[in-house]
Amino acid sequence: MDEDRVAFAVKLTNQADRAATARVRVRCSTHGRRPSTRARSTEPAARRRPPGRTVITDPARCSLPREPVPYAYQGVGRVVPADANAGAYELSPTAHVYPDRTLWKPDLL
Incomplete structure (x- = not known):
């Protein structure tokens, strides 16, 4: 998160x-007083990941403008095997962004 954008990334480890x-x-x-807006990013092609290797997607590829009023932001990451149409997904904690602070639900600390 920076002063004008909220971004999400996926951290993937081949176990x-x-x-x-x-x-x-x-x-x-985002979830707030106006209809939800969405930003989405897909890797351009399937990638081969060696055993034990961790990769993180580029957060700049999935970001939204930060609203000047309180809003809730949440990300979802999906991992799909190259030869499949469906895969696993995880939801991020929700970031409740206020002009002066950010609260995470569930609390990350």
Whole structure:
């Protein structure tokens, strides 16, 4: 998060004992007084990930403008095997962004 944008990324670790090929998708949205807006990012192609390797998607590829009034932002990351149409997903904690502070739900501390 910076002064004018809120961004999300996916951190993916291949915990298998062999390389795996997958596509990663990131989506983020706001929830507030106006209809939700969404930003989405998909890796351009499936990537091969060696065993034990961790990769993080570029947060700049999935960001939204920060609102001047309180809003809630949340991200979802999806990992889809290269030869499949569906895969696993995880929701991020929700960032409740106020002009002077950010509260995370559930609390990360």
